[in-house]
Amino acid sequence: MPAQTLYDKLWNNHLVKQRDDGSALLYIDRHLLHEVTSPQAFEGLRLAARKPWRIDANLATPDHNVPTTNRAAGVSGIDDLVSKLQVTTLDDNCSDFGIMEFRMTDRRQGIVHVVGPEQGATLPGMTIVCGDSHTATHGAFASLAHGIGTSEVEHVLATQCLVAKKMKNMLVRVEGELGFGVTAKDVVLAVIGKIGTAGGNGHAIEFAGSAIRHLSMEGRMTICNMAIEAGARVGLVGCDEKTIAYVEGRPYSPKGDDWVKAVAAWQDLVSDADAQFDTVVELDAADIKPQVSWGTSPEMVVAVDASVPDPAQESDAVKRSGYQRALVYMGLEANQPITSIKLDRVFIGSCTNSRIEDLRAAAAVAKGRQVSPSIKQAMVVPGSGLVKEQAENEGLDVIFKAAGFEWRDPGCSMCLAMNPDRLQSGEHCASTSNRNFEGRQGNGGRTHLVSPAMAAAAAIAGHFVDVREMLKQEVSA
Amino acid sequence: MKPFTQHTGLVAPLDRANVDTDQIIPKQFLKSIKRTGFGQNLFDEWRYLDEGQPGQDASNRPLNTEFVLNQPRYKGASVLLARRNFGCGSSREHAPWALEEYGFRAILAPSFADIFYNNSFKNGLLPIVLSEEDLDELFAQAEAEEGYQLTVDLEAQTVLRPDGKSYGFDIDGFRKHCLLNGLDDIGLTLQDADAIRSFEVGHKQNNPWLFGAIK
Ligand code: SF4
Numbered sequence: 001m002p003a004q005t006l007y008d009k010l011w012n013n014h015l016v017k018q019r020d021d022g023s024a025l026l027y028i029d030r031h032l033l034h035e036v037t038s039p040q041a042f043e044g045l046r047l048a049a050r051k052p053w054r055i056d057a058n059l060a061t062p063d064h065n066v067p068t069t070n071r072a073a074g075v076s077g078i079d080d081l082v083s084k085l086q087v088t089t090l091d092d093n094c095s096d097f098g099i100m101e102f103r104m105t106d107r108r109q110g111i112v113h114v115v116g117p118e119q120g121a122t123l124p125g126m127t128i129v130c131g132d133s134h135t136a137t138h139g140a141f142a143s144l145a146h147g148i149g150t151s152e153v154e155h156v157l158a159t160q161c162l163v164a165k166k167m168k169n170m171l172v173r174v175e176g177e178l179g180f181g182v183t184a185k186d187v188v189l190a191v192i193g194k195i196g197t198a199g200g201n202g203h204a205i206e207f208a209g210s211a212i213r214h215l216s217m218e219g220r221m222t223i224c225n226m227a228i229e230a231g232a233r234v235g236l237v238g239c240d241e242k243t244i245a246y247v248e249g250r251p252y253s254p255k256g257d258d259w260v261k262a263v264a265a266w267q268d269l270v271s272d273a274d275a276q277f278d279t280v281v282e283l284d285a286a287d288i289k290p291q292v293s294w295g296t297s298p299e300m301v302v303a304v305d306a307s308v309p310d311p312a313q314e315s316d317a318v319k320r321s322g323y324q325r326a327l328v329y330m331g332l333e334a335n336q337p338i339t340s341i342k343l344d345r346v347f348i349g350s351c352t353n354s355r356i357e358d359l360r361a362a363a364a365v366a367k368g369r370q371v372s373p374s375i376k377q378a379m380v381v382p383g384s385g386l387v388k389e390q391a392e393n394e395g396l397d398v399i400f401k402a403a404g405f406e407w408r409d410p411g412c413s414m415c416l417a418m419n420p421d422r423l424q425s426g427e428h429c430a431s432t433s434n435r436n437f438e439g440r441q442g443n444g445g446r447t448h449l450v451s452p453a454m455a456a457a458a459a460i461a462g463h464f465v466d467v468r469e470m471l472k473q474e475v476s477a
Numbered sequence: 478m479k480p481f482t483q484h485t486g487l488v489a490p491l492d493r494a495n496v497d498t499d500q501i502i503p504k505q506f507l508k509s510i511k512r513t514g515f516g517q518n519l520f521d522e523w524r525y526l527d528e529g530q531p532g533q534d535a536s537n538r539p540l541n542t543e544f545v546l547n548q549p550r551y552k553g554a555s556v557l558l559a560r561r562n563f564g565c566g567s568s569r570e571h572a573p574w575a576l577e578e579y580g581f582r583a584i585l586a587p588s589f590a591d592i593f594y595n596n597s598f599k600n601g602l603l604p605i606v607l608s609e610e611d612l613d614e615l616f617a618q619a620e621a622e623e624g625y626q627l628t629v630d631l632e633a634q635t636v637l638r639p640d641g642k643s644y645g646f647d648i649d650g651f652r653k654h655c656l657l658n659g660l661d662d663i664g665l666t667l668q669d670a671d672a673i674r675s676f677e678v679g680h681k682q683n684n685p686w687l688f689g690a691i692k
Contacts, residue, residue, distance in 0.1 A: 016676040017669055021650030025669060027676055029687045037569065039510035050663070053673075056689060065508065082508040082531050089510045126687065133568040133592055147568035149596035151662070159666045161673055165649065167591075197495060198562040198588055231565065233591050254686030262686050297495050318494045318560055325493070416504050437499040437566060443528045 003272035005169045006236050007204040010144035010269075014127045016161055026164045029126040031156050032112045033060035033099070035090040036418070037131030041154035042093040052097055053160035059121050060094050060101040062087045063111045064418045068381050068408035074105040083419065110384020110410040113137040113351040117221065118386055120250025124239045124266040129156055134351050134434065136227040140220035141247070142239035142269035144204075147228065167234065170203035171277040174211040176285035181468035183361065184219030185353060185432065185451035187211065187283075188226040189291035193301040195281055200232030203279065206271060207237050211285035217246040218357035225352045226434050229298040238270035292338050292464055293436045293449040295326035300436075302338060304454065304466045310334035329438055330446050331426065339464050341448065344427035346371075346378040346459040347441070348405075348452050350415035353432035354383030356390050358452040362432075363396040365456035365467060371404035372462030379406040379421065381413040405459070417442045430458040479601035480659030484582045485628040486555030488619045489546055496559060497566035498593065502575040506531050515571055516578030520546065550623045558615055559586035563604075564593025573600045583629045585636065587612055598652045599662065603631060605646045631657055 004012070016025040038060070045052070052058065065083035075091070078084040087104065094101035102108040108115065113134050116122040122138045128145035129135060131153040138145035148162065156162055172191055192199075205227050212220065220237045227235025237243075244263055247253050254262045289303035300323070302309065311323035311334060327334060332341065348354070348362050359382060371378045380400050382388035388410055391397055397407045414421040415433040417440070423429050425444025432455050433440075436447040450458065457467040506518045508531050517535040522528075524547060526539040540547050546554070557576070563586040564572060573596045576584070583603040597604045607615075618638070619625045628637040631653060637643045655662065666673075681688050 014680075017672050019651060021654065023649065023651035025666060025673070027673070027680060036507050040512045040570075043510075043512070048663070054677075080508075086508050086510055123687070125684070131568055131570075133566070135568075147592055149568055149570035149573075149592060149599060151570060151596065151599035155663050155666065158663045159670075159673065160677070161666055163651070163662055163666065197565055198590075201562070201588060201591055231562065231590065258686040262684070265684065297497075321492075322494050416499075418504050418508065435497075435499070435566060437497045439503055439522050440499050443503075443522060 003274040003276065005271040005275040005277065006142060006206055006238055006269060007144065007167070007169055007234065008275070010125065010127065011166060013125065014144070023163050023165055025161045026127060028129055028156050028160055028162055029057060030116070030121060030128040031058045032116055032128065032130035032135070033058060033090070033153070034064060034112050034130070034132060035062045035086045036064045037150050038093065038153055039086065039089045040150050041131070041157060042097070044154040045157055050158045052099070052157045055098050057160065058099045059116070060090060060099055061109050061112055061115050062090050062104060064412045064416065066104055066411040067419050068411050068413050068421055071104065071409040074103070079420070107385040107389065110387065111351045111354065111412055113225065114354060114383030114387065117141065118250070118384055120247055120253035123247060123253065124243055124269050129162060133228045134225050136233065136235045137221050137225040137351055139224040139227065139234055139236040140217060141243055142237065142266070144234060146233040168203045168278040170200055170205045170232065170279040170281070172205055172207050172281045172283070173209040174207070174283045174285050175209040176211055177214070178211055178285045178288065181453060181471055182288055182290060183451040183453060184215050184222040186288055186291045188223045189293065189298070189301045189449060190283060190288045191281070192226065192230045192298045193291070194283065195230055197229060197297055197299045198231045200227060200230040203232050204234035204236060205230065205232040207235060212237060213240065216357055217242055218355045221355065222352055226298070229434055239266045290451060290454050290467055292454065294330065294332060294338065295323065296329055296436055296438050297322070297326070298434070298436060298449060300326055301449065304338050304464060306338055308332050308334055308336045308338065339466070341428060342374070342463045343430050343458055344376050345423060345429045346375060346455050347381070347414040347429055347431040347433065348379065348455050349381030349383070349413050350433035351383065352434045353452050354381060354387065356387055358432065359387070359391050359396050360394070362452040362456040363399045365453050365460065365470065366403040366405060367399050369403055369460045371459045374462040375459055377406065378404065378459040379408055379414065381408045382410050384410050414441050416440060430455045430464065478599065478659045478661065481582065481601055481603050481631050481656045483628065483630045483632070484555065485626055486582060487551065487553050488556045488558060488615070488625050488627050489551040489554035490558040490616050490619045491545060492560065492616060494560040495562045495565055498564060498569050498572040499566055501564065501572040502569065503529070505529070507569060507571055512574060513578065515575035516580070519575040519579040520544070553580065555580050555582045556627050556629065557581050557584045558612060558619060559584055560612070561587045561609070563589050565590040568592045570596045570599070573597045573602045577602045585612065585615065598656055601656065601659070603629065603656065605629065605636060607636070607644055607646060611644050
């Protein structure tokens with residue numbers, strides 16, 4: 001057999017049927033659901049009098065609309081009636097069809113992409129889909145995971161398959177050691193800055209190289225999460241002992257004999273040494289500095305010690321006009337140092353950076369410091385109820401609160417502002433989320449994407465600072 | 478699904494790259510549990526001067542007259558010219574729902590984001606990839622000539638200009654077939670139910686841990 005990439009293997013292991021016209025039927029092992037993209041799919045099933053093909057493949061949780069305060073009140077704590085209806089519709093659909101759901105008052109509830117891995121519902125070698133583009137996150141477990149639209153949600157419910165077309169293979173190799181204060185988030189932002197938001201279109205991106213192998217599973221999830229911001233539906237990291245150690249003992253992980261067999265099977269979940277990729281991109285880990293996005297697309301990103309680019313220096317006309325428009329929207333000047341950007345709010349959370357390791361990194365910066373009085377709000381939103389519990393067991397909540405951060409209940413929150421957490425028009429926000437699109441965090445809001453440590457440092461300073469400097473002062477003090 | 482065979486319509490130019498799905502349909506409208514009602518909120522933040530709310534009647538809202546679709550000459554447009562990476566961002570199918578309900582049947586761009594591209598076909602909306610140069614020509618023509626129309630022929634895979642020049646485009650066979658005939662994907666897939674079942678048996682034998690109820 002010719003050498004295969006990890007993506008090729010995952011594809012072949014799930015291929016039900018290759019059709020003559022180039023499309024294929026791919027079997028889906030795990031289907032995650034949330035309240036925003038599923039109601040019309042369930043309605044479609046009902047209208048066509050169809051039943052879900054395999055109930056046990058599905059797992060649901062509400063995340064986008066849930067408020068991050070007063071969680072004990074459950075659904076009745078949602079003031080916005082339209083949001084409330086969407087959450088109760090998910091509850092009703094899951095009870096009607098017998099689908100497992102972690103409801104708002106369940107301690108396992110959280111952002112669907114945090115919940116899956118945490119529960120062991122995300123396993124190496126699986127195909128995983130969800131009506132949400134950040135499903136790419138789960139690829140950190142050497143599983144083929146990507147977002148789908150609502151029609152496909154209905155299709156997967158009804159047939160356990162997806163009509164798919166094979167993507168191309170891209171390898172992003174990051175070799176070397178990451179510098180002090182440089183995190184997975186900075187790596188993926190640097191990758192997007194390099195290849196652009198359309199760079200990965202039509203590809204599955206495998207992230208490899210020593211810098212990726214050295215990352216924790218949390219870090220790998222952060223990187224795969226943002227593959228979609230590089231244009232790729234799929235991000236992947238090969239399976240290794242860290243993957244297996246993370247999965248072991250989770251509620252839905254295999255047990256006993258099954259565990260032994262599974263671990264043996266998972267050894268194969270890496271690209272063959274001589275596998276061919278259609279595109280290869282290489283980065284040197286040592287070159288990557290903490291990143292800050294300045295514009296309205298994730299590719300508009302620079303190192304914290306750089307300045308806002310000057311559109312006049314950009315030769316591509318489409319890009320130039322995009323830069324000009326972004327500067328106006330963001331209220332920034334060309335050539336302005338990134339560290340001169342003043343902030344109004346800080347958001348630490350989202351499926352990119354709301355896991356325990358992210359909260360630890362932010363808390364390490366917040367510890368013993370104070371949020372700047374010029375910051376209107378700095379909030380920390382754990383990715384799930386279990387992350388929240390663990391953080392509290394470690395005393396991170398106390399550190400955050402003492403520093404002046406708000407400590408909230410789990411959900412998507414200000415990542416996309418479907419719940420009450422949002423920016424006012426014109427406000428600048430240092431955010432650990434994944435999208436800085438116009439209006440994403442609230443109409444007229446201005447988002448800057450950064451790592452958790454950089455967000456915490458910005459909260460303390462009131463403007464962007466190089467977190468490496470802040471932490472070094474501490475070491476030398 | 479509405480079949481798509483041939484369509485002639487007024488062309489509107491949207492001269493921006495990386496138009497994301499948050500722009501096409503902002504998140505507050507995603508709270509709806511229905512499949513309809515999104516057309517009035519297409520490009521909401523660009524189209525209106527105030528902040529739109531779900532369920533609100535948009536007919537009395539203040540319009541941003543600068544925005545291209547609000548110019549009287551583009552009223553009733555059904556063919557959209559766009560720039561690279563159109564539809565990037567989230568997987569929300571509300572984006573093609575909004576475009577389709579507004580009245581668009583075809584979008585011409587140098588590239589599309591993968592999920593958006595895929596979602597469009599499920600909703601009778603045809604995304605067509607043309608080269609940057611071809612689009613530059615079309616943008617120039619559509620902006621120069623009021624009432625500019627194009628004819629999209631899916632069967633022939635061509636876009637025809639009023640002056641007779643035409644551009645060919647690629648599309649994969651399965652998607653073309655479904656769109657031409659307005660076919661429901663699920664029905665087609667269920668014709669292969671036996672193949673799915675037999676795959677499932679082998680898959681379960683090899684990977685028993687992938688099956689079984691979550692408790
Ligand atoms: S945290 Fe943000 S990006 Fe992630 S699933 Fe929620 S809304 Fe989407």
